[in-house]
């Protein structure tokens with residue numbers, strides 16, 4: 348670290364481990380140790396700037412996604428706000444005393460992984476035009492499919508780790524914003540946000556499957572809000588490099 352002052356200590360502790368899409372490769376020791384490529388700092392900087400732009404665009408897609416969820420859910424008689432926070436909190440806190448894998452947030456993340464597989468398995472039923480979109484999709488659509496696939500199995504282990512962290516921490520540490528459980532829960536929240544944005548794009552691209560896509564959007568939105576109830580200090584957690 349001494350001869351590389353630009354490196355950000357510990358940035359790799361709360362990232363999504365998607366180095367090909369990371370905007371901080373030039374400042375990450377983990378990447379530079381693991382990377383077999385010997386790209387210069389300038390080249391890595393260009394690469395990081397491209398990735399930063401990609402995630403900025405995804406941020407805009409998330410705003411649209413949230414609007415879409417509200418509108419479409421209302422049309423179909425689903426109340427996306429039907430999360431009784433007090434009940435959810437007591438159920439969720441009670442489950443802290445059991446195995447972290449049984450925590451409602453963790454099981455909901457596992458259910459989500461299955462929903463993604465079901466959605467893609469239904470590709471057999473797609474119309475010819477839609478199928479051709481899946482196999483010959485334009486680059487932007489391909490990127491959203493990559494986002495969904497990259498995070499599909501990432502959310503569950505992160506939530507198990509966050510819950511385990513909470514179970515092992517003392518009550519005093521629980522209330523601290525900068526603890527590992529909050530940081531890990533924040534990473535899970537960010538990957539859910541990005542997945543929501545990607546699904547909102549697929550919703551528009553596959554109208555014949557909008558019911559399935561909407562179910563996924565509502566499920567992820569509920570999971571996101573449940574995590575925010577259980578880990579209220581997760582969003583304000585400051586990740587080294589990403590949030591400062």
Ligand code: SF4
Pocket residue numbers: 358359362363364365366369370371372375376377378
């Ligand atoms: S911070 Fe970025 S480059 Fe470093 S390990 Fe995480 S995703 Fe990869």
